[in-house]
Amino acid sequence: MKEVRILGIETSCDETAVAVVENGHRVLANLVSSQIDVHRRFGGVVPEVASRKHIEVIASLVDGALKEAGMAAQEIDAVAVTYTPGLIGALLVGVSFAKAYAYGLGKPLIGVDHLEAHIYANFLTEEPPIFPAVCLVVSGGHTSLLYMRDHRCFEMLGQTRDDAAGEAFDKVARFLGLGYPGGPAVQKAAQSGTAGIYRLPRVYLERDDYEFSFSGLKTATINLWNKLKKNGEEAAVNDLAAEFQEALVDVLVEKTINAARRKEVEQILLAGGVAANARLRERITQEADKIGAAVRIPPPALCTDNAAMVACAGYYQYLEGDFAGLDLNAFPQLGLAVQKTCG
Amino acid sequence: MLILSIDTATPVAGVALVDDRKTCYEALANTGYKHSRTLLQMIDVSFQQTGYTLHDVDVIAVTIGPGSFTGLRIGLAAAKGLALAAGKAIIGIPTLDAIAHNLGWSRDLICPMLNARKGEVYTSFYHGGTRLTEYQALSPDNLVKTARRVMEQTGCSTVTFLGDGVNEYLSLLQESLGDAVVSLPGYWLPRVSAVGSLAADRWRRGQVDDVFGLTPIYVRKSEAEVRMSRLEGGGELGVNDQRDEAQGP
Ligand SMILES: [Zn+2]
Numbered sequence: 001m002k003e004v005r006i007l008g009i010e011t012s013c014d015e016t017a018v019a020v021v022e023n024g025h026r027v028l029a030n031l032v033s034s035q036i037d038v039h040r041r042f043g044g045v046v047p048e049v050a051s052r053k054h055i056e057v058i059a060s061l062v063d064g065a066l067k068e069a070g071m072a073a074q075e076i077d078a079v080a081v082t083y084t085p086g087l088i089g090a091l092l093v094g095v096s097f098a099k100a101y102a103y104g105l106g107k108p109l110i111g112v113d114h115l116e117a118h119i120y121a122n123f124l125t126e127e128p129p130i131f132p133a134v135c136l137v138v139s140g141g142h143t144s145l146l147y148m149r150d151h152r153c154f155e156m157l158g159q160t161r162d163d164a165a166g167e168a169f170d171k172v173a174r175f176l177g178l179g180y181p182g183g184p185a186v187q188k189a190a191q192s193g194t195a196g197i198y199r200l201p202r203v204y205l206e207r208d209d210y211e212f213s214f215s216g217l218k219t220a221t222i223n224l225w226n227k228l229k230k231n232g233e234e235a236a237v238n239d240l241a242a243e244f245q246e247a248l249v250d251v252l253v254e255k256t257i258n259a260a261r262r263k264e265v266e267q268i269l270l271a272g273g274v275a276a277n278a279r280l281r282e283r284i285t286q287e288a289d290k291i292g293a294a295v296r297i298p299p300p301a302l303c304t305d306n307a308a309m310v311a312c313a314g315y316y317q318y319l320e321g322d323f324a325g326l327d328l329n330a331f332p333q334l335g336l337a338v339q340k341t342c343g
Numbered sequence: 344m345l346i347l348s349i350d351t352a353t354p355v356a357g358v359a360l361v362d363d364r365k366t367c368y369e370a371l372a373n374t375g376y377k378h379s380r381t382l383l384q385m386i387d388v389s390f391q392q393t394g395y396t397l398h399d400v401d402v403i404a405v406t407i408g409p410g411s412f413t414g415l416r417i418g419l420a421a422a423k424g425l426a427l428a429a430g431k432a433i434i435g436i437p438t439l440d441a442i443a444h445n446l447g448w449s450r451d452l453i454c455p456m457l458n459a460r461k462g463e464v465y466t467s468f469y470h471g472g473t474r475l476t477e478y479q480a481l482s483p484d485n486l487v488k489t490a491r492r493v494m495e496q497t498g499c500s501t502v503t504f505l506g507d508g509v510n511e512y513l514s515l516l517q518e519s520l521g522d523a524v525v526s527l528p529g530y531w532l533p534r535v536s537a538v539g540s541l542a543a544d545r546w547r548r549g550q551v552d553d554v555f556g557l558t559p560i561y562v563r564k565s566e567a568e569v570r571m572s573r574l575e576g577g578g579e580l581g582v583n584d585q586r587d588e589a590q591g592p
Contacts, residue, residue, distance in 0.1 A: 046565060046568075055419060055420060056558055059555045088413075089412070096416070100420070100422070101424035102428075104428025326387060
């Protein structure tokens, strides 16, 4: 069979990313231009600032990715781009560029759902996951638990009702003055603290479903900190960070393990930036072991936003001939495009 | 020499094919901000209608602002994508220059003004083919002040106002400037063929832009940056908060 090479483009949030992936798993180039330093002074991602950075770097990244892959643009078989969900202005840079680029090359265009792309980061390997699987996507924008029956065939089991897990990390880190981005900052503080010294709620753990809520946990953390300060107690920020992380991880792990057990899957796929969290990795691996399931986690660089995962998801759409037209648009929330009927 | 010109800076989307000095094809869609959906389709139709292909094009010309932040990026991203894919040159044309070029024959002072929300217009003054002032966002009061100053400077007794800002501010301008205000409604719309003809001039002089380095002329900082610089004590005069990012495609 002829090699299929997909150029992936990702601009849904604060990373401009371009990648070339061959046959859905061989990463020939994977470039990311991070804006973390730009947004750090604002304490979070500023949509207009993010969009401005995307347009500045996108053309150079595409050029750079092709050079790294050692390919001419004409050797690409299709252009895949994230079109939902994300920041609308940011998505539009990638979508507008990708449409014109595909048109200019005379190659097919593929519109990719960012959530689906995160899951497909697990397929960027010689040994792809085994179906069916349960997938937990946790990032600054998502907390979603899905059942994946086959390629491109998902059932949404549950999502967050309010803040995404990564968002809760960011907000708590900002409040506690730990820095930005919040995930790594909280994890670092938690490593020199002890969970259980303070006590925070495991929100929704009592519910026998797959819904999440992290806004209450965030508020409880902030309230506890304020109370300790008011009482003049010597409050240990590291212990509080550890308890916050543990409370969040407890809920993620238990609900995911429940789903894996009930759906009788052999594998659990983690995805998204929060999947890089060491405590989550450790706990979910332990618990999965108890029910005889294996946990798969992409390497950290493929957990956070990147375009290799977009190209990989695009490859499976390419095989199905699921192409986009010249009228492809960007959508901030599509209510999960991947939730489609499976054949 | 064939130029494909693109304009999505305002609610009017435009695509033109300009062959040297002759406009072969021009389409305008005054349908509001639907550019993300329609732009590539409009480009495709322009080729179908004329029989040209992207292969025949020498230069991709695009308006680079001021204008809607999102609109500017849709046009520029598309222009970069086409230029990079097909190995074509790219030329960015300031939006206000293109609108003023509609009246290139006029000896009058010309003032294109684009609705910039927040009670301001993006504007600049032109005379005899030369731009006299910076691209800036001005309140009607400051626009009137600038108009008076530029009239005195050039000895012109009237100013011709163009662009979609005229709709909103014409009566206000007439109150302050009286008979000095000329408006030619037929020339208000941005014409993307003018973008092509300005790009042709630059092409002849060998002034092409860098496909990697070309960025929009926003005129305004983002709202967050403005707020940040206020917090940091750097007062910003004449720069208003603006939620352009809230605007849809
Ligand atoms: Zn993401």
